[in-house]
Amino acid sequence: QVHLEESGGDLVKPGGSLRLSCAASGFTFSDYYMSWIRQAPGKGLQWISYISSSSSTIYYADSVKGRFTISRDNAKNSLYLHMNSLRAEDTAVYYCAKFFGYALGSWGQGTLVTVSS
Amino acid sequence: IVLTQSPGTLSLSPGERATLSCRASQSLSNDYLAWYQQKPGQAPRLLIYGSSSRATGIPDRFSGSESGTDFTLTISRLEPEDFAVYYCQQYGSSPQVTFGQGTRLDIK
Numbered sequence: 001q002v003h004l005e006e007s008g009g010d011l012v013k014p015g016g017s018l019r020l021s022c023a024a025s026g027f028t029f030s031d032y033y034m035s036w037i038r039q040a041p042g043k044g045l046q047w048i049s050y051i052s053s054s055s056s057t058i059y060y061a062d063s064v065k066g067r068f069t070i071s072r073d074n075a076k077n078s079l080y081l082h083m084n085s086l087r088a089e090d091t092a093v094y095y096c097a098k099f100f101g102y103a104l105g106s107w108g109q110g111t112l113v114t115v116s117s
Numbered sequence: 118i119v120l121t122q123s124p125g126t127l128s129l130s131p132g133e134r135a136t137l138s139c140r141a142s143q144s145l146s147n148d149y150l151a152w153y154q155q156k157p158g159q160a161p162r163l164l165i166y167g168s169s170s171r172a173t174g175i176p177d178r179f180s181g182s183e184s185g186t187d188f189t190l191t192i193s194r195l196e197p198e199d200f201a202v203y204y205c206q207q208y209g210s211s212p213q214v215t216f217g218q219g220t221r222l223d224i225k
Contacts, residue, residue, distance in 0.1 A: 050214065101148070103167075107160040
């Protein structure tokens with residue numbers, strides 16, 4: 001059974017940095033593309049980034065390009081999101097998700113990032 | 118590609134039929150359109166992928182269809198647990214992944 005568990009969410013000041021982690025289990029992690037999606041309080045879903053199984057292909061949404069970095073460690077079955085230069089508008093629940101074809105087939109429960117002084 | 122969902126809110130009663138729309142701003146392959154359900158305090162759940170294929174464990178009252186750039190999620194007979202927010206999502210065109218703004222399905 002697929003299980004994804006995010007961690008690392010915290011309260012951080014504007015301009016600060018944070019690293020989110022997503023621990024994966026129940027499937028062969030190294031075979032799948034993975035993604036980060038966020039949801040601001042009371043708002044809809046916003047795709048952030050995805051990474052291919054071998055890390056050779058990476059895409060970012062324009063809103064985070066140059067500030068956020070996605071990475072993965074297939075040996076540790078883990079996905080990461082390094083976030084720099086955080087802004088108030090980055091406040092959201094951050095989800096990691098596993099691709100199922102071209103859809104996001106499995107999601108974690110999310111971790112809350114709050115950017116505030 | 119921009120995905121525009123309508124209506125923003127849909128108020129129906131259990132047992133009724135729900136029709137949710139997702140319009141793409143440009144042509145989109147059927148393979149690249151998915152639908153999700155999200156309940157308060159929960160992560161989204163994949164319902165439909167490839168425009169019309171149900172994900173594992175999804176009841177057959179949920180169905181998806183497409184006509185050109187218009188995609189539809191239909192719930193044939195609403196159950197109490199179906200009242201939630203529904204999102205469509207596309208893959209492949211810059212930005213690489215986008216979601217619609219969501220349709221809230223409320224109990225009337």
